Amino acid sequence: MKVMVAIDGSEESLYALKWALDLLLVGPKDNADDVATSTGTATLEAPHAGSHENVSMVTLIHVMQPFQNYVLPAAGSAELRKEQEEKAAAILARALEICKDKMIKAETLILRGDPKDMICEATEQRHADLLVVGSRGLGMVKRAFLGSVSSYCAHHAKCPVVIVKPPKESGKQ
Secondary structure (H helix, E strand, C coil): CCEEEECCCCHHHHHHHHHHHHHCCCCHHHCHHHHHHHCHHHHHHCHHHHCHHHHCEEEEEEEECCCCCCCCCHHHHHHHHHHHHHHHHHHHHHHHHHHHHCCCEEEEEEEECCHHHHHHHHHHHCCCCEEEEECCCCCHHHHHHHCCHHHHHHHHCCCCEEEECCCCCCCCC
């Protein structure tokens, strides 16, 4: 199964990653080797049933917003672009560390553009079986003005989408 997780660096997106790793993907410590060995013939008939490679790989996607050149001078935009790329690398490094801790293989994908469109395009191009995104829990007014990446993906992605809500804090109602 090809699982893609959208990462923007927020706690909600990292929670969604942890959720996906814990509940959807089977790592080496979860008897994936036993399943692959004991059902060797079934693996040939149904590649997703017991293949260790298929159940323990995740693609982490991060989309950088493009700069508007009319706002920044050319010299300043190069510096900002480099800073943005470094920030994206740091965000994905944190996500990769979470995957490593859970013994799950992961690959990263950094794209530039509108996150809503780019995430949906990436799921289609990479033939993702599932997209996992975090929910920021914006209210109706903020969501109407800012838009919701998770809502857009749920309606436009060509694969099933899981929107992971953050856990409720014990002090809030």
